[in-house]
Amino acid sequence: MKNANLAKKIKELRVRHGFSQETLAYETNLGLRTVQRIENGESEPRGETLKRLSIALKTSPDELLDWSEQEDKGFLLLLGLSPLSFLIFPLLGIIAPLVLWIAKRNKIKGADTYGKKLLNFQITWSVVLFLAYLFFILAMFGVITIELDFLSSFDSLPIIVLFLGLYFINISFIVVNAILMFKSKNVWYPSVRLLK
Template identity: 65%
Template sequence: MKQDNLANRIKELRVRHGYSQESLANETNLGLRTIQRIENGESVPRGDTLQKISKALKTSPDELLDWSLAKDNGFLLLLALSPLSFLIFPLLGIIVPLVLWITKRHKIEGVDRYGKKILNFQITWTGFLFLFYIFSILAVLRVIRVDLSFFNPLGQISLLSIALVLLVVNILFSVINAIRVYKQKRVWYPAIPLLR
């Protein structure tokens, strides 16, 4: 790994955590000049110094040393298609993208940004699906009366058709945005922004 990459990574993490060089020096019990030399690429932290810096920046020494933001469009495509795992079980539509996002968000360019959008969409969609299940159970038990004739003048819309619409919406957004990722275009997922 190039020394400049390590220096840039330490500086980026320091700024992300809201530390000044002086506050990082205080947090690590290292000298201000030591932090400055490391960030300028004049010296490489080793041993105890590397341990102290990685602890203060909430990372591991290995992640600091191995860090490089790679480009991997194949992984981004996999991430974009991962919500389709909901077809096996609805919560997998959140779990699979979450695992992919957590493992690669600091290693592959675009994973952090796309992962948050996908997770926000999947959490929002799963919330609507959960509310639909509750609504359906209450309707079947006749706790609430369901009259959807406004939507269908010929009679009531079946609850199954609403469920199918929800499934198709998820599939369409996953496939369309996967194509957009493949073509390196901007993606759009309608969602409540829970992860920012």
């Protein structure tokens, strides 16, 4: 699989530069059969050969090896479900997908766009959750006064229902959008757009 991706990259760059296989062989001082084997995925260029190819194709060896995005639905599903770690600790719902997104955003097809939407939603949800906690703590200690009947008696049921509702909304969006993404359908998260 890796040989096939690298072979495809090299061939695409060769064609983009307008080189024939013979021209690329001449420019790199490699044999024509070597270039053909590399482009057919029969051989993987390493060391000096990789360096010569990258110079001729005006790229670096690292960029040549990581040049194109690969499709990996398994990773996208992992990225999509990683915010469920908020159940352990709320900030993990941001940290886990952020780490995965940074690691693979330019290497996995769809990871950048999907990751941004997911992170925007998780950040928005975490801010709303924090503000709700802050609001109720301040109301409980009388720092702010509110004229809502259910809060004046400090009955904890409405508060529990509110927080369970927030958690249910987050879990629902995470699971539904992970399934949609896995099926290559459009995802939608309500959020403030923080990452563009």
